Amino acid sequence: MTLDGLPPHRGGAEELARLLARALLAGRWQPGAAFPRELDLCAHFDVSRNQVRNALASLTATGLIERTAGRGTVVREINDWHLLDPQMSEWMVGLTHPDPQLVREIFAFRYSAEPVVARLAAQAVETQDLERLESAFQGMTRTATDPEARSLHVEYDVAFHDAIYLASHNLVWRQMGHLLRPSIIALIQGSQAQVHQFQAGLEDSLDRHGQVLEAIRHRAPEAAESAAREVLRRTAIDLGIVTDSPLQSATASPADAEG
Amino acid sequence: MTLDGLPPHRGGAEELARLLARALLAGRWQPGAAFPRELDLCAHFDVSRNQVRNALASLTATGLIERTAGRGTVVREINDWHLLDPQMSEWMVGLTHPDPQLVREIFAFRYSAEPVVARLAAQAVETQDLERLESAFQGMTRTATDPEARSLHVEYDVAFHDAIYLASHNLVWRQMGHLLRPSIIALIQGSQAQVHQFQAGLEDSLDRHGQVLEAIRHRAPEAAESAAREVLRRTAIDLGIVTDSPLQSATASPADAEG
DNA sequence: GCTTGCTAAAATGTCAGACATTTAATAGGC
DNA sequence: GCCTATTAAATGTCTGACATTTTAGCAAGC
Known part of the structure; x- marks a missing residue:
């Protein structure tokens, strides 16, 4: 080539x-x-x-x-590939045709990791973290109804999830916020076709995000964990990944990847 | 300077x-x-x-x-710092005086992440993964009684945990095996002083590792998750990190790190 | 025929020196 | 006092030559 x-x-x-x-x-x-x-x-x-x-x-x-x-x-x-390198995430952003396997793998990771991170966040959260979360959530709410502000909405979405990682107050976890960007961007690109459906799903998605915020605010680890899982279930639908237990389907059949 | x-x-x-x-x-x-x-x-x-x-x-x-x-x-x-960069892990290995905060943070991460990874491993494990796990475990057993072979024992220990990450069959998780090396090395260096105590603890540690192996072999996610948590509790003791809920103590007081 | 060893080619790695660009401090003019 | 040119100091870049590593080929010798 x-x-x-x-x-x-x-x-x-x-x-x-x-x-x-x-x-x-x-x-x-x-x-x-x-x-x-x-x-x-x-x-x-x-x-x-x-x-x-x-x-x-x-x-x-x-x-x-x-x-x-x-x-x-x-x-x-x-x-x-060093998928966790921030540099790599930057390169992935806006990739017109991301490898579907890559999107699935990254999402499968988030699906297993993010609930745990949300739990940690609920335990370690401080004022500054809550401000970040609230600011991001308000931004999401504000830009939800306007189809023109979709790219802005994505930014707030990324900021919200990144704020969860930051709130864990762990040096390792907080570095993984980078992974969100390509993943969420892929989401938005994948659902460009069905805009109506998208608008309908946004309300649901927004509601689930709000529940994560509330759980963290009340320092409720269990609630935060399950609320985060609910957010990701919604995300799985939007990504077009099989709705039930996307985790299984994404990790249990890598036989062909063994080389 | x-x-x-x-x-x-x-x-x-x-x-x-x-x-x-x-x-x-x-x-x-x-x-x-x-x-x-x-x-x-x-x-x-x-x-x-x-x-x-x-x-x-x-x-x-x-x-x-x-x-x-x-x-x-x-x-x-x-x-x-990009703690997840493999290069960084290489540099950390054998550091004579690792930053205590760093050791605590990395361990806190493992404590929250590794049970989840073990659960995934139990769901996605294949023959090749089991062979890796068994080989590493046998190596640990073989070198446990001989104080001379301690460094070899550490290698098998690293290999065992890395095998868990590999068995998750997820592109992102499997990259984090690198983090184990500095963490486990620090463990061995920290406990150089109390060798007797070390030998006593080894049996316990070995037993808990074996239970993780069995749980994964039987494809029991729940059992694997809690067994992995038990291994890390043992590790926390050996690392000299506070025994009860090390997760809390390591993440809930970073107020001074805010700058 | 098979091996061994030399040679040459091709690729990445390294060096040295000059020059470009960016930043910050400083001196001067108004 | 403020603004602007000048200068110095640091990193960034270019260029050409040379060093090193690997592979392939070819030829001599057993």
Whole structure:
């Protein structure tokens, strides 16, 4: 596979890295396949070798590619990707055709993790966290009825979930807020077709979010945990993931992913 | 703070990055403080600017430092560290004096997450996963009685827990196996003093690990979840973390970390 | 025929020096 | 006193040459 069709780029090595990363995330190269050589990239994008090397260094750090002196650059398989790297999340945002498997896997993770995080949040929450949660929730409410403000609504949605992770007051958990962004964005893109249905579901979704907020406000761990689970059930529907126990369906049949 | 006392290094930029990272992890510089300039590092370690820049690029990617053209390099605070980056875990291994807060935070995470992962593992486990688990458990058993083989025992311990994460068959969860290594290593180092007590506790620990294995083998999610929790309770004791509800104590008092 | 070893090619890795850009401090003019 | 140019200091970038690692090919020798 060559570089044909990849758009030109303006700006530094970051832009180039983003470009290549998104091509990789979209599955443009098979795992194990050879990645273009440095000089070819220099020629194709008309940039210095320095920029190419910096960009490739980022891709290496996120586990997308593997480089060996003398042999060249090869594309790594999806199991080796550092999905928890914030950089990776940035690259995923706005991906026009995200890998459906990736969306499912990330959601399955959230479905199992987020209730626990909500429980922790209810135990550790402080004033500042509540302010964040309330602000985000109010933003969601305000932008719910206006179809024009959908992208803004998504931002508040991300902020709300991120606030839950932050409220856990754990150094590790709070880093995972990044994962929300691509996941929620994918949600919004997937449901572009059925807007009416979307509007109907929004009320339900909003209500469930509110219950999480209330549970955390009252420092009720059990309630927060189950309320968060309810939110994610709603999200599963919107994502088009099988409605009953999406967790099972997403994790119990990876036999073909063993290689 | 200068570079005085940092040992010389032989070998590439990776070694240099490791050296600097461990100094940062050990708290040699205060958050927000200025990090040495490129040319100073070149002079002190007698390496090319290229190597220094490559090393600093790694530190930037893991969120340890922040660089700005013209201003210089500053040390970031612990909240911004990418604790989930595999690179970071590598750097942490064998840290002689790990930050106690860090150990507590990582353990608090494991305490909340690992039971859920064990539950998933019991649902998604396959033959290959069971083989990994059994192999690791047998290794733990074999090396339990011999005080000489303690470091080997730790390796099997890490392998056992990693196998649980792998058995979840989720792309996100399975990446977190890295977090185990520094956590478990810290455990072994912390209990170096009371060896007798250690030997006594080992039997208990081993027994609890075995119950997790059995629960997963029988595909019993509930049992796996509570068995995993029991393992971590034992670990909490060995880590010297407060025995009752370590989760609370580790997360409910971060008021001083707010800045 | 098989192995061994040398050689050459191709790829990534490293170096050194000059130059560009960004930022902050400083001096001067009004 | 405020605004603006100048200067210094730091990181960022470019370029060309060279080093190192890996692979493949080919040839000599058993």
